[in-house]
Amino acid sequence: MTGVRMGELAVSATPTDELVAVGLGSCIGLVIVDRSAGVAGLAHIVLPQSGDKVDQPGKFADTGVPELIAQMRRAGAVDRRFETAIVGGARMFDVSGGLDIGARNELAVRAALVSAGVPLRRAQTGGNQGRTVRIAVGEGLVTVRVTGQPPVTLLDGRGGTGGRPASAARAPSVARVAAVSRLGGSVSGAGTIRGPRAALELTGARR
Numbered sequence: 001m002t003g004v005r006m007g008e009l010a011v012s013a014t015p016t017d018e019l020v021a022v023g024l025g026s027c028i029g030l031v032i033v034d035r036s037a038g039v040a041g042l043a044h045i046v047l048p049q050s051g052d053k054v055d056q057p058g059k060f061a062d063t064g065v066p067e068l069i070a071q072m073r074r075a076g077a078v079d080r081r082f083e084t085a086i087v088g089g090a091r092m093f094d095v096s097g098g099l100d101i102g103a104r105n106e107l108a109v110r111a112a113l114v115s116a117g118v119p120l121r122r123a124q125t126g127g128n129q130g131r132t133v134r135i136a137v138g139e140g141l142v143t144v145r146v147t148g149q150p151p152v153t154l155l156d157g158r159g160g161t162g163g164r165p166a167s168a169a170r171a172p173s174v175a176r177v178a179a180v181s182r183l184g185g186s187v188s189g190a191g192t193i194r195g196p197r198a199a200l201e202l203t204g205a206r207r
Contacts, residue, residue: 004029007059009043011071015138022132024088026102028061028109028125029133031085032068032118034077035140035157041077042135043068047101048108061108069116082118085154085163086110087133087144089125102126122154124163 001018004010006027010019019042021029030043043064050060057063072082089106106125113120124131130147133154142155144162152162 004042004044006044006046007056009041009058009064009068009071011039011041011075012137013039013075017137019135019137020132024131024133025090025092026105027088028105029087030065030068030109031133031135031142031155032072033083033135033140033142033155034072034081036081037076037078038138039072039075039077040135040137040140041068041072045105045109048104061105061112065109065112066116069118079118083155084113084118084120085122085142086120087124087131090127090129092128122163122165124154
């Protein structure tokens with residue numbers, strides 16, 4: 001078993017290996033699987049933006065997503081076969097006003113995947129409970145367990161049975177999120193825009 005701690009990422013092509021990220025709260029666990037190549041990757045992303053920090057790329061969405069993709073390619077995976085999922089992005093603390101870090105992390109990861117041209121298949125995000133995600137590398141089986149609940153399958157080669165389809169319509173663009181914040185609105189972990197003025201100004205403004 002390979003534990004992927006906060007700010008780390010790991011790629012494995014060992015069939016007996018299992019990649020695990022435990023206790024995902026506001027963090028995002030980004031999963032990428034290529035079943036044909038027998039390669040799987042997992043990033044434990046903590047924050048949306050790296051700024052000028054380059055020493056730990058797995059910690060940030062804007063550096064962790066491209067780095068995980070690059071490592072998957074080096075291990076023999078092919079982009080068109082990628083199956084991706086995200087887990088976490090919970091609102092673990094009551095934050096008044098603005099965007100909570102879980103929602104910001106999710107939106108940043110989604111934006112980085114769009115920028116890389118990699119579609120997102122499944123998501124189990126939001127809420128206010130921690131999660132653990134596991135990838136059985138040889139099977140390409142991805143399971144997620146919400147604290148206090150039994151595990152469910154997120155990806156199993158047939159579209160998965162847990163979480164939800166990761167519709168692009170669900171998540172506002174990063175530019176839109178910035179505009180929401182400026183207008184005094186907020187975005188929930190489910191990507192819902194809150195605040196009447198923000199909603200009015202942003203109608204049809206998706207990019």
